[in-house]
Amino acid sequence: MTVKQLRAFLAVAQNLSFAQACERLHLSQPALSLAIKNLEESLGGQLLTRTTRSVRLTPEGETLLPIARCLLADWDNAEELLLQHFNLQVGKVAVAAMPSFASNRLPAALRAFRDAYPRVNVAVHDVINERVMEMVRDRRVELGVVFEPATLDGLQFTPLYNDRFVAVVPASGALADKGELSWTDLLTQPFITLQRPSAVRLLLEESIAARYGKLPVAFESHQLATVGRMVAEGLGVSAVPRLCQRQMEELGARCLPLSESYVERRVGLLQLAGFQLSSAAQAMGDVLIAQALAFSDGSG
CATH class of the missing domain: 1.10.10.10 (Winged helix-like DNA-binding domain superfamily/Winged helix DNA-binding domain)
Structure with a gap:
């Protein structure tokens, strides 16, 4: 028939x-x-x-x-x-993002996506960089947002922007009056950072080890919000990706540019190589790319 x-x-x-x-x-x-x-x-x-x-x-x-x-x-x-x-009149999409992106840049992208496609459901997984990669490989999510992996191994990485680390200091301390800081200035203070295996922690350690030695870690936490609050209370200093700057300042800390030995890493979209995205996932990727362009231009 x-x-x-x-x-x-x-x-x-x-x-x-x-x-x-x-x-x-x-x-x-x-x-x-x-x-x-x-x-x-x-x-x-x-x-x-x-x-x-x-x-x-x-x-x-x-x-x-x-x-x-x-x-x-x-x-x-x-x-x-x-x-x-x-036609994206209905649907669903799952996205995994590292915490530094999920808590800072992702909400604005989700707002733009919801405004354009109000009937498409979005599931967000706020997990560490390595877990994002696992979830994409296991096809638990179609898209991930991560720092660029050292090896892709079956994954496809689309760069969004380069993110440079900034210093985070107490708003009322002597360091806050400076226009910028050097790593030498920063590392003389008690250092507050995320716990391993956070990609932010690992990148910091790898980037400064050869020139400055071991991080003088005084406090560590699983959450960026906790790091920001501890700095705001004067317990020490930190360094985070620039995409976290607004969050740190809302928590009461001050962010300053670092003048030497820049620590930076590309942030981008991750998907399975050779795997066709759903219409909803493709649309989400387009929104994230548009947001990244705005951020890189300084208007985001």
Whole structure:
């Protein structure tokens, strides 16, 4: 059976008229008759009896009628649902993002996405860099936002922007009056940072070890918000990606540029290499790219 044959049968069965069925389906009478004939041949028996004055269903035609209604309704519903997904009238997308991005830049992107596609559900996983990579590989999420991995191993990385670390100091301390700081100035103070295996912590350690030695860690936490509050309370200093600057300042700390030995890393989108994104995930990626351009231009 084909969908075309079932539509032809249903139109005749509901109208009990070939002429009315032709008008409804916009088919010629020979084309309609051929569709019915092919359906009967494929099923092995007559479904309709036709005279010059009337059309009637055979017992087998009566049996097929409710089945045809159900099959065609399911077909039409499936077609409509997929059209809605492709047109982003409905759908869902899952995104994983490292905490420094999830708590700072992602909310604005989600607002722009929701404004454009209000009926698409978004699931956000706020997890460490390495976990983002695992979730993309396991296909638990379609998109991830991470610092650029050292090795991709089946993943595809699309750069969004370079993010340079800034110093975080108490707003009321002597360091806050400076226009910028050197790493030498910063590392003379008790250092507050994220716990391993945070990508921010690992990047800091790797970047300054050769020139400045071991980080003078006095306090460490799993949450950026806790790091910011501890700095604001005068317990020490820190260094975070610039995308976290607004969050640190809202927590009461002061952020300053670092004048030497820049620590920076590319932030970007992660997906499975060679894997076709859903329409919803593609749209989310486009929103994140647009937001990153605004951020790089200084307007984000």
